[in-house]
Amino acid sequence: MSWEQVKEIRARLSHETGAITKDWGGKLPVALIYPNSYYIGMSNLGIQAIYRFINDRPDTVCERSFHEESNDTPLAMESQRPLTDFAVLAFSISYELDYFNVVGMLKASGIPLFAKDRDETHPLVIAGGPCITANPIALSPFFDCLCIGEAEAILPAMLPMVIEGSSENRQKLLKALSEIPGVYVPGHKQKTVARQWLADLDSFPVHSTVLTRDTELGDMYLIEVQRGCKWGCRFCLVSCTYKPLRFHSLESLVEQAKAGLKLRRRLGLMGPAVTDHPQIEELVARLHKMGAKISVSSLRIKPLPPAVLYEVIKGGTNTVALARRQAHNDCAPISTKASMKMTS
Numbered sequence: 001m002s003w004e005q006v007k008e009i010r011a012r013l014s015h016e017t018g019a020i021t022k023d024w025g026g027k028l029p030v031a032l033i034y035p036n037s038y039y040i041g042m043s044n045l046g047i048q049a050i051y052r053f054i055n056d057r058p059d060t061v062c063e064r065s066f067h068e069e070s071n072d073t074p075l076a077m078e079s080q081r082p083l084t085d086f087a088v089l090a091f092s093i094s095y096e097l098d099y100f101n102v103v104g105m106l107k108a109s110g111i112p113l114f115a116k117d118r119d120e121t122h123p124l125v126i127a128g129g130p131c132i133t134a135n136p137i138a139l140s141p142f143f144d145c146l147c148i149g150e151a152e153a154i155l156p157a158m159l160p161m162v163i164e165g166s167s168e169n170r171q172k173l174l175k176a177l178s179e180i181p182g183v184y185v186p187g188h189k190q191k192t193v194a195r196q197w198l199a200d201l202d203s204f205p206v207h208s209t210v211l212t213r214d215t216e217l218g219d220m221y222l223i224e225v226q227r228g229c230k231w232g233c234r235f236c237l238v239s240c241t242y243k244p245l246r247f248h249s250l251e252s253l254v255e256q257a258k259a260g261l262k263l264r265r266r267l268g269l270m271g272p273a274v275t276d277h278p279q280i281e282e283l284v285a286r287l288h289k290m291g292a293k294i295s296v297s298s299l300r301i302k303p304l305p306p307a308v309l310y311e312v313i314k315g316g317t318n319t320v321a322l323a324r325r326q327a328h329n330d331c332a333p334i335s336t337k338a339s340m341k342m343t344s
Contacts, residue, residue: 005071006080012038013077017263018210020051021078022061028163030054030062031076031086031123035093035101038066042215045206045222045270046129047092050151052209059163067101074105083109086123088162091143093129099139102127106142115144115186120170124162128154133195133241140186144170145177147184149196150227150242152204154182197242201227202252211263220268220295221260223253225283229272231300238272250279254286266293266315275303284311 013019032051034041041047047064054062063076065083074083083089083105091102103113106125112118115125127139128147136146147154157180165173178185182196198204206224213219228245229238248256260267267287274296277283284307287294293315296308301322312320 020055027061030088035098043217048209049206091127093131145185149182153196221264222268226271
């Protein structure tokens with residue numbers, strides 16, 4: 001750890017809106033780790049949602065940590081503490097290439113790389129995210145347990161158990177965690193680890209929590225519109241790892257938009273196929289009346305309502321990527337993308 005590293009973190013914090021700082025007294029400290037840069041990680045809506053979810057509990061405190069090539073020792077954003085000070089290290093892994101960063105962060109923190117070499121003096125090291133749900137085996141030697149499915153469906157049962165057993169025998173705690181649906185504990189006999197998912201998306205609205213300009217999507221307030229996808233493209237994990245297809249309700253999205261427009265004029269509607277929302281045209285019409293500029297994470301050629309395309313263009317977007325699904329003799333679908341210059 002260097003003073004320059006601390007200054008860099010504090011400078012980033014000074015540019016943020018919505019960061020949560022809590023006193024550690026009597027609380028379980030969790031480091032939420034995105035094993036890539038701050039610039040990339042702060043545009044990840046999953047990180048934002050989990051950060052808010054854990055900090056909403058009165059008995060936990062959650063701080064963020066990122067992988068930066070220039071840093072010798074990973075530190076938490078909010079307190080600038082080393083990762084060894086936390087009771088739980090929770091990695092969210094979205095890309096296979098970040099596996100190398102996971103290993104690097106553990107080694108740089110002085111934490112034993114392999115789960116079998118850790119004891120009660122070390123943090124509980126867990127992981128989740130689309131890569132883990134798709135294939136937990138690749139990283140299983142490095143983690144005490146892995147979450148298969150969506151965090152909102154697993155953490156409510158998992159966190160109280162960790163709070164109660166974090167100071168007890170590690171193997172006893174892991175045995176208890178192995179009995180929670182969706183939690184895979186390597187080395188423990190488990191009949192089935194079933195992927196968990198949230199049935200009612202409106203019970204947990206997902207939107208930006210911490211805003212900063214120091215990130216790829218820093219000019220937007222991000223709102224999750226849907227989860228899952230019905231198209232089943234073979235090149236994409238979404239239709240498998242996030243099924244079934246679910247939508248946030250129109251009224252929930254409008255309420256989130258009202259809050260977001262107090263912070264950003266541009267709203268980013270997030271989902272694998274946003275135009276599949278059954279009320280997408282009414283949604284963009286209402287957002288238009290509210291004065292919002294709209295960006296959409298993904299568009300398909302079919303369906304592509306003209307009203308949605310108009311609002312995207314009006315919001316200042318110059319190019320869009322359009323995907324279409326082709327079936328060839330009932331084989332795997334082929335995705336094609338075209339870049340189209342738009343003018344209003």
